[in-house]
Amino acid sequence: MMQAYNPKTIEKKWQDIWEKEKAFATSQDFTKPKYYALIEFPYPSGQGLHVGHPRPYTALDIVARKRRMEGYNVLYPMGWDAFGLPTENYAIKNHIHPRIVTENNVKHFTEQLKMLGYSFDWEREVNTTDPAYYHWTQWIFLRMFKAGLAYKSQMPINWCPSCKVGLANEEVVDGCCERCGTPIYRKQQTQWMLKITEYADKLLEGLDQVDYPERVKASQRNWIGRSTGAEVDFALKDTEDKLRVFTTRPDTLFGATYMVMSPEHPYIAKYAERIQNLEAVKAYQEEAAKKSDFERAELAKDKTGVELKGLTALNPATGKEIPIWISDYVLMSYGTGAIMAVPAHDSRDWEFAKVFGLPIVEVVAGGNVEEEAFTDVQSGTMVNSGFLNGLEVEEAKKAITAWLQEKGLGTPKVNFKLRDWVFSRQRYWGEPIPIVFCEKCGTVPLPEEQLPLLLPEVDSYEPTDDGSSPLAKMTDWVNTTCPCCGGPARRETDTMPQWAGSSWYYLRYTDPKNESCLASPEALKYWLPVDWYNGGMEHTTLHLLYSRFWHHFLYDQGSVPTEEPYRKRTSHGLILGEDGEKMSKSRGNVVNPDELVDAYGADSLRTYEMFIGAFEQHAAWSTEGLKGCRRFLERVWKLGDMLQDGEGYSPELETKMHQTIKKVSNDFETLKYNTGIAALMALVNEFYRVKHITKGEFRTFLLLLNPVAPHITEELWENAGFAGHCYHQSWPVYDEAKTVEDVIELAIQVNGKMRGTVKVPREAEKEAVLAAAKEALGDKLSGTLLKEVYVPGRIVNFVVKP
């Protein structure tokens, strides 16, 4: 009888051995087959890890450990996405430098991760706040600037009055700041922008060549929001001017009975003199400006607007004079900021027309436009549309577009919902933007040799109410000389958003200490693309899209060898609190991994997190369930007591062994960790049932369990006197032929209902099986036999008429 299972001592013991032996260091041998497994690097918050973190980390740790045993050179790195607001806010509140806060948090996270026994290559740790790292973040920015993809723009931004920072559209949720929940409002400010829209099509097309879950691809496509249609010019009556609109339904042009401009449309000022009801118009504009985007959307139900009296347009198809309205249901930021309204075939226009009594003219037959807008494009025939009459919608689109082009009235056009990325933050704890403003030379990029541009020490990290960065107060730093002419110049004082550093970190892991480039071409060529990238669904439209954009750009620059960064992406489900609600401090349902590891051990926690349920689905925490996994490992621990000599598998377990190797091998590849572990539990139950285990069986079992529970398996391996360590061994192989029993139990049905079973040799002839089945049924089989169904290895079914 060996000692009791004590995870505390054995886990520490093996973690020390792995560290000392550099057990999981990535090989520099580029001739070996490679495998790059990546998990999203964490933001080192003050709270430390919660039980949600280990789920994806363990999942890919299993893959990484298995791949090493299969002979791959594995890169499984870890790092820190350490710039960001919470650290800065904590620093402000407690008067500590954010760098110190970050160091402490990173230290805490590192201890926690090491305590869980992950096989990360800690030699390749990266930290986005390290100047040696953000050197290259700045470098990429400069490259974008030189390529014309980074530009400064005076524009309304999403301003969070609490964080005192401008936000990207992606960071605004329900009109509120994603971080603090404060309602945002629009504020005019000069901002750095990245032209992600230039890559909209590439980002869309790239999705076809990668292995992402459908829901991830769908949200990216939806976010990019490509729509095809046409731009059409409507002449303004009694002017030389035209009002341009974008429409996806040029086929309905004959039904355009009025037009609507956004309240921000420049024509309102341009034609102010003509507008007879200018006061009412201005009042409406002011009202609209006061509303946040959120309020605009919330009040969407009721259409409001004002007609521009004195300014009308001509429908190019009908030649009829039609009124122009302004309404906040038309957005200045999409299309041309103006629309042609076709109330019969657009539900928003229909509602507006009903409110203001505007004419509704049906041009696609098939619905009842008095009741509701008919928006179907699949069925329906053109009517009231001159030369389009009788055509189907799709044909009409082509015909009218050709006609518009011929007459010089319009052109085909593609629009995207995707907007350029607001890249400035008026904050301290971020990468300085390496740009200088010179009166003579204008906006000047810092020469690459001057990188990294270090974040200067400041007295206060407080953001300013006027919207300028804390760096603006550092006059010593701000005032500099122009790299171009040597004259006086000022530095850009905004910093980059947190998304910058995380947009390329996976590249740095391949060559983390390189001082002359972001990573050597040899390393990139060998390691890219990332073979498997797991992360949260919440990063699907932000991080994942941004990093793909940077990667496509770097590919165009010749800096990386692949178009797409990630070959395969998976998303883990959240771990919810025991109450089934999302874990949060305010709900008080947060579970701390430190206490769990202390009470049950890292191997138990790892096993439970993988056993908790389907990996891609959310799962509620259960400490009872964790205890069950600890119980399983206790049973594993005691297998040693039943150990018998024998290198092979005992006859009664041979099939089960081969089946289990097959099942576990497959399940660990396909995110089905829960059933893989279930198979290992079932195998242990078998060992207990037969009350013995051969050395050969024990070896195989330990190796299969090793990626999940690495500490206990190494300890048992050593205790059993096996040579070397588990992590030196090859992954067990199975013989397909031996995964099937020689004698199988067949189900027997009568008229499709289960009526019994029969044991027959696997290779038995049909006649023999049917005879055996009949005998097994006995007098349960009565009536006229109509049909006998025998599917070898599956089922026997007798169809009878009673």
Add this chain to the structure above:
RNA sequence: GCGGGUGUGGCGGAACAGGUAGACGCAAGGGACUUAAAAUCCCUCGCCCUCACAGGCGUGCCGGUUCGAGUCCGGCCACCCGCACCA
């Protein structure tokens, strides 16, 4: 509204490619061991009827295909997530 997903015991969840629904685990009940408790071990565990055997019902609902449907097809319902006056 658009897009994606999910519905199976008291619970988390299994079920290859249409072939014995409920693997594995949790909880619960019973028993053994113990002065006792914990731990451990053994048994039971979808619902109804039955002492038991046998039987009937059962994978959100209705219908279809099939010898046979949790799985395929058609039509619904409910819930969750993402996006949303994007023209």
